Amino acid sequence: MDNIAGSKSSLQWAVQLSVIALVLLWLFPTVGLLVSSFRTADQIATSGWWKAMFPSEQNLVIRAADPDDEGVQVQQGDLWVIEGNLFALDGRSQGEISVWGTSSREIDAYAAGETAELKDGQQLTVEANGDYRLTAPEQMTGRGQRVFLTAVAPPEFTLDNYHSMLLDPNNSEGMAKAFFNTLTVTIPATVIPILIAAFAAYALAWMDFPGRAILIAIVVGLLVVPLQLALIPLLKFHNNIGIGKGYLGVWLAHTGFGLPLAIYLLRNYMAGLPRDIIENAKVDGASDFQIFTRIILPLSFPALASFAIFQFLWTWNDLLVAKVFLIDASGETTVMTNKIVELLGTRGGNWEILATAAFVSIAMPLLVFFAMQRYLVRGLLAGSVK
Structure with missing residues (x-):
């Protein structure tokens, strides 16, 4: 059954x-x-x-207030005293200190509440809640005392990463430029192959001419050709004909690499459309161009949208083709993937900045995907069932 x-x-x-x-x-x-x-x-x-939603143990390095700042140290009897809260000085939310130290070699030398003997008769006491008291027999000068803490900090979320990436002139200008550069590459590299592939797919699906079967076989064969094999020959060809490295070269490269899939996908979809519609249009005197523009294209929108999703995602996330055809030392044509690689090289330890930059870069592909995903399955399954 x-x-x-x-x-x-x-x-x-x-x-x-x-x-x-x-x-x-x-x-x-x-x-x-x-x-x-x-x-x-x-x-x-x-x-x-x-x-992220649970408290975590962190090793922190926080510097106490500078003695030279006005009103920081006060005289109490025979001692000069500096008091405050270490967490407040560092702009952090409150935590609970378990151990602390004054040297990077012994960050757990003292428990919370104990007093450390420092140079020149100074004494430092750090409580579990971050309150500290630094005393000295004479007035203190110089920078504040560094304190190494091991503390359990509550979960904390901040918008500073996005502020630094989108509003800080040192970062935002580069990311904004890279964002528009990526749009400049992606939109033409998506539209151009769709226009060319739509005409080619209609011809291979509904027009009889010698060699059509061979062309279809060639298109299918091109689907399995690795693009890495064609990068250097294509770049040499561009240089020989005067295109060089620039937007035109990367548009043509993405168009050439995307056309086999586009033609194959659209041809299968168009071949599955009802033959009666095409024949009735020809009986009514419609030309092939009129049939293509007024009948085939509107009916083929799911397939066009499916390929548009694939091509947009591929070109937006591409790094290899951009590295080859958009090499620019001045950064005028740097795309977002290359910008993130640059951030990884210059700020490899700032993972919060890298995560923010990466999420900003995938926001547009996610928007395109969710806006057009209802056409994806319809376009991919087109022509699979007669």
């Missing part, structure tokens, strides 16, 4: 579990990137994003 059409398969549970697993595999990295973009550098260094 399991093979009767319309009956439920006994393996339906396996299919559902597989779908859930695939969704989670795609969702977890994205959620992790989003959560990390709102965390501080210390939290990212000490715990994973899945622990």
Whole structure:
């Protein structure tokens, strides 16, 4: 009975579990990137994003107030005293200190509440809540005392990462330029192959001419050609004909690499459209161009949208083609993927900035995907069933 059409398969549970697993595999990295973009550098260094909602133990280095600042130290009897809260000085939320020290070699020399003997008769006491008291027999000068803390800090989220990436002139100008450069590359590199492939797919699907079967076989063969094999020859060809490195070269490269899939996908879809519609239009005197523009294109919108999603995502996230065809030392044509690589090289320790930059870069592909995903399955399954 399991093979009767319309009956439920006994393996339906396996299919559902597989779908859930695939969704989670795609969702977890994205959620992790989003959560990390709102965390501080210390939290990212000490715990994973899945622990973002729980307190975490962190090793902190906080400098006490500078004695030279006005009103910081006061005289109490024979002692000069500086008091305050270490967490407040560092702009952090409150935490609970377990151990602390005054040297990087012994960060756990003292427990919370104990007093450390410093040079020149100075004494430092640090409480569990971050309150400290520094005393000295003579008036203190110079910079504040560094304190190494091991503390359990509550979960903390901040918008400073996005402020630094989007509003800080040192970062925002580069990212904004890279964002518009990526749009400049992606939009033409998506539209041009769709226009060319649509005409070619209609011809291969509905027009009879010698060599059509051979052309279809060539298109299918080009689907398996690695683009890495064509990068250097194509760059040499561009240089020989005067195109060189620039937007035109990268548009043509993405168009050439995307055309085989576009033609194959659109041809299968157009070949599956009802033949009666095409024949009736020809009987009414419509030319091939009129049939293509007024009948085929509107009916082929799901397939066009499916390829547009693939091509947009590929060109937006591309780094290899941009590295080859958009080499620019001045940064005028730097795309977002290359900008993130530059941040990784110059700010490799600032994972919170890298996570923010990466999430900003995937925001546009996510928007395009969710806006057009309802056409994706319809376009991919087109022509698979007659």
